[in-house]
Amino acid sequence: MKNRPLIGLTLDAEQPGGYSKFPWYALRCNYMDAIADCGGVPVALPHRAELATDLLDAVDALVVTGGAFDVDPKLYGEVGRNETVMLKEGRTAAETALIGGALARGMPILGICGGEQLLAVALGGTLIQHIPDTVPDALPHEQPNPRNEPGHEITLTPGTRLAAIVGAATMRVNSAHHQAVRAPGPRLVVNAVAPDGVIEGIESPAHRFCLGVQWHPEFLIDPGDRRLLEAFVEAAR
Template sequence: MTPDFEARPPGGRPHPRYLLKTAYAEAVLAAGGLPWILAYGDEAVVGAYLERIDALVVTGGAFDVPPELYGETPRPGLGPQKVQRTAFERALLEGALDRGLPVLGVCGGMQLLNVVRGGTLVQDLPREWEGALAHEQDTDPRRPCHEVHVDPRSRLAEMTGATSLEVNSTHHQAVARPGEGLLVSARAPDGVVEAIEDPARPFVLGVQWHPELLDDGRQQRIYQRLVAAAEARRQAHAS
């Protein structure tokens, strides 16, 4: 799984550091997986990771995907970008998809997954999406703040056993045009895309919310299915 990065952390000594919310790792551990935190590196490092990992989780963070990556120019409301992190995660995603690895994109990770597949993003929901809900909740993200409607034909519905889920929301961007081979599997009541998936792959899923923070067994099945897909791929390649 990919961590965030701060070049100059606020306060204390000015040493760069990697950051990762513990809930990501705990969700993978609870599902029976072994989380690896992937330090940023060049093409050779990315290749070495891809030879060793059985699945990829691309996490979220308080930054935006550069709009140049999806053929647009910056518009009002665009947030800060992290060029080094995005380049690293983009290379990992491209390699993981090429190799058929199970992939889970969470929040910003879902948005980058969509861009890597050739999709586009809404740069700022409050400015660009008429009637948008408050997608940046000001309450504890361990508590849900709105509902999402899950397509009953989707993999997401099959794995969670639900066509409606209560989710948290900590984003101001969203998928605009889904990328190649990706289907929308959930939307918020205002129509904003909340999940995407590739039905042609065993496990390629993006969710706009943070299921790892919610006390909802149906949503923990997302991580359980990810780990199961990773184990199935590992066994297939070992035989």
């Protein structure tokens, strides 16, 4: 049995300015630290769709991270694009290739925030392009308080993999998103919901570990966050 599995994490990307005069990758340290602290060896995966097979050969599991980007509505069958939607085509192409390859291998996958949304789309789901324009009386899903604090509570769906992992009926989570899963599609089930009805988590019963959450468990705000990451790393052994 492998003691510490290699966990591949996707990166965000930024245009020149700030850190560098040239295009650069970005990822918060706590993504890597949380995976390491929960028993994995984190490694970064670049945005090279043509290398997806080789990259997946090198790792035991895949984390599709969040970031400053949105999924192109055309990928889930919508022609119009909300003015708030910001695309990063290179990132989305690479992550789509990685998700497809990981699903085909039965490799454990964890999608976080925007990663959860892309995972949903890859498995036939659709998205809400901008929550404030779609959900009446929506919570502030882009929470005003710091991201290392909880923004709201979620209710876990009984009988799901996530509920079994967390071992509780509710969690307190942070919230840093303006989009969400609209419909999970036929291959996914909803495993968590916010009080305003916004979907907060999805999973595929047909896969060994294929789960997405709308919040950021790498901040380890709720006890269930560590349980989720530990279960993910364990599935990669």
